[in-house]
Amino acid sequence: MKRAEFIHFDNVSKYFGNNAALTKVDFKIRKNSIVGLLGPNGSGKSTLMRILSGLIISWDGDIYLEGQSIRKSNTILKRSGFLIEDPSFYEYLTAQQNLIMFSRLTNTDPMNVNKVLKKVDLFEEKDKKVSDYSYGMKQRLGIAQAILHNPDILFFDEPNNGLDPIGISTMNKTIDNLNKEGKTIFISTHILEDVKELCSHVIVLRDGKLVLDESIEGLIENEDIYIIKLNNTKIALDKLKSHSGVKVVDSNDKKITVKAAINIYDLISIIPSESQLNSISKDPNISRLFR
């Protein structure tokens, strides 16, 4: 089924000097979904978040929000809340003062400040300076600032980073509740369990390239991932790429990772004997994409 285009990343690329942080990343986000952006450190997740949030100015390609380019208007900033990497507040101000300041930037009713502080369970601590907050409290305050102006899209970059198991559970519950309120949520993370627990869809980046764009169900149940180890990957790669039931996810000179809609015997039959197959194994865990 073709997903409705709520947000469309259209061949987004970003170079820092000669280094490609993102290379023609192209995918779509459905409305009211929770999409997980997965990838190891340095895969381009934060760069993508920063492009969306306007922190990165120069980039190639385009991003469309309901068909409208985000380059042409700041609608995405009006409709979105962002929590990018570590929560960084004005530490010498209290939580409430920080949020009051942010509320001015979106013409939000200052009364909302206390409401969101209650929502993230920080109301009792509102008069404490942020410098006195624990990391978990700062993360929750990060969520509070993101939802302060009641946006319908939320972008959370590593929201569970640095949290203890209880903190992670609370954070996931908060994210789930926000989604139930009708918000579209885009989470960047390198914690696979978060994705399985929260997301309806997963995007995987590696070395700035999109390596997987799939629903969680599709990823876990409908298609199989195989790791094929062989002596000559080049010959096998051409054959595998040309087969309609096989999608090459990753390759190097020793192994090829594929997502196959065919069974393992058919898969083996595609691989030419000259490529000297050593082993083939099923790998249902998406953690392979981090290797």
Add this chain to the structure above:
Amino acid sequence: MIYHLITNEFFKIIFRKRTYIGFLLIFILIPFIVWAIDDGGTALEKAIYGQLSDSFFFVGSLLNGYLASYLILAILINHMPFLSTIVAADIFSAEYSNSTFRFYLTRPVSRGAVLLSKIVLVICYTTILLGFFFGYSLLISTLWLGTGELAVFDKGILFLPENEIIYRFTIAYLASNIVMITISCLCLFISTISRNSVTPIIITISVVFIGTAISLIPIDFFDRINPYLFTGYINSFLVAFNDPIPWGHIRDLLAICIMWSGVFLTLSFYFFLNRDIID
């Protein structure tokens, strides 16, 4: 929106301790200097007017609050860039290094408006700090040493009547403020491209130091370029005590400072508007 941004900028600096360092230093230092002037007043008078006393007969004391203020300003004005740039130095760099722009700039506000609000703040801070320096110097000096005519050197000795003195100090303040704002604009520009708060201060003070040195070195080349450097006008507040006031010189000061401020602010806009925030 710009009103809200300016409010936020004031909100940010009001709660920062470093905002008050300059005020605190001035608050402590000036009474100390006034006391020292009072204590060494006779010797000071002799030093200033010693040679003239052979030809003139002075009745009463030349030392009063206005003269003390004049001396304090002349002594301390060269050090004011250290204090006036405290806020400008980290107005951007602190946001980069503390990563606070990650939240602040992900709101639907233009970077140009954010920059403008910070410029307004820096100008206000510099103006208020320098106003405090002039006002507090005059207040403490006159309360301590009283008022009277102001005796200054201008092609010999010049006695300025008491009813003109506040007007002269106001002109001096405005002239100094324009130069200090230019220095703050330089510091703000460096802050837009720096990731720490120390670098903008060091670069700004170095520029002021080199510029001042150039103005003091009697070489033709330096003499030719000096009128076009804002650093050559740091001590220009003294011309407010000349008779008549050389308005041409003040016009030059105004033109040069506005030109340099324009250059620094244009560069600030260029770098900030095109900078990727990746800290």
